Amino acid sequence: MKFGLVTRALAAIATLVIAAPLLSLLIKVPWSTFFMQLSDLTAIRLSIWTSTLSAIFSLLLGVPLAWVLAKSSNRFTNFIRPLVLAPIVLPPTVAGIALISLMGRNGLFGKIIYQQTGWAMPFTSSAVVLAGIFVGLPFVVLICESNFRQLPQDVEDAAIIDRADGNELFKKIAIPQSRSAIATGGILAWARAIGEFGATLMFAGSLPGTTQTWTMLIYQELDVDINIAYALSALMLFIAIVIVFSLRKPLREALR
């Protein structure tokens, strides 16, 4: 196909808008001392295990929800469907305030827990995990619902003729046929959780080893040693690039 000059120019600018800052980041990283800058892995370790837990919970909860949304259409599910996607477009700070208003020790639900047990969620690693679920779950629902809708109808019909009930359809037909979409949703949820900053800052705070995540440390290191911030950012960029390139195909298929 032949493209017009304007189209080509705009496409080139669009590519640059994304690629140029990322490339400049890589140039600024002090590569000779890269691993020295990353001497303390506490925050990275915390981010990896909390976001992995967030992704697991997002899958456990998100896949069944996606199935329900894909297979039913009534006033209730039509309302739920867009609602569960809200965190994708919600500013993270707002997400943090929303989580505090529910799970804070003064929150709607958190207050009851606090009064009964003396335990409050803010400032604990579980707050980091919950914030990760809140922002990651929508991606699982988005990808999996779209995929469940695309499953070939004749396979389902054949299973129904063989007297499969809804539960068996889900477990034996839908899930095995959607492995790639489920994995994609899980990885996106993981990536979103590990990149989470605003909601975590509001809801979990920042305590080294407990709630000071990778992104929180990047923000903090900007005040101290920008080289450490560059190194931490570059490592995160590397993960992001690995993810987007490995998801190229499954993502396109899932969102067809």
Place this chain on the structure above:
Amino acid sequence: MKKIFLVALAISIISSSSALAAPQVIVFAASSLTESFTQVGKQFEQSHPGIKINFSFQASSTLLTQIKAGAPADIFVSAEPFSGGSDYLVNRVVLAVPKNSNISKFSDLNGKVTWIQCAHEVPCGSAADAALKFENITTKPASFEPKVSSAVAKLIAGEVDAAIIYKTDVIANKRLRAIEFSNQEATKTTYQIAQIRKNYRAATFLNYLKSQKVMNMLKSRGFESK
């Protein structure tokens, strides 16, 4: 396609020309100055029609990074010393608690109390570190907040029992009360000011910021003169 271009062109021309039409002074100021300086700016604009004051309030270190990267600041007021700055104001950290709190002294933090402070890297955190050395506290903070405003927010939301924040934050918030540290010298943070770009308007506003009138207003909000 052409239409979109023309619209975009028109918007960019209008927005840039309006910026030229109203002479402005761009002030980068520490976030702890947000309320006070917003008011100072309004007063200045009233008495100096034709000059607009635009503020960017952020953590001082963030602002400094931006200025070094070429951000268009005319005046910079930092909550910590920077090269080229001269002393401007003094603020102090205190232990802040809700008005109805049972906490009345520092040793009360040694009970079952959730308290937070700012991170060591920011001025309110380093002052807290220094002042805490003179108190006998065995518990650890639940969080080292990256900026003072997030510490204040959590205290007001009731998620913590106490927070080490600026005295000026306590005065600005009627629901809070302050418990003073025993070593007052250690609680000090010194604000510095500098004119970054040389122009007449910026110089006028800089003088205004240093005027007795503004100083008195800042003092009523809990700041001290250098």
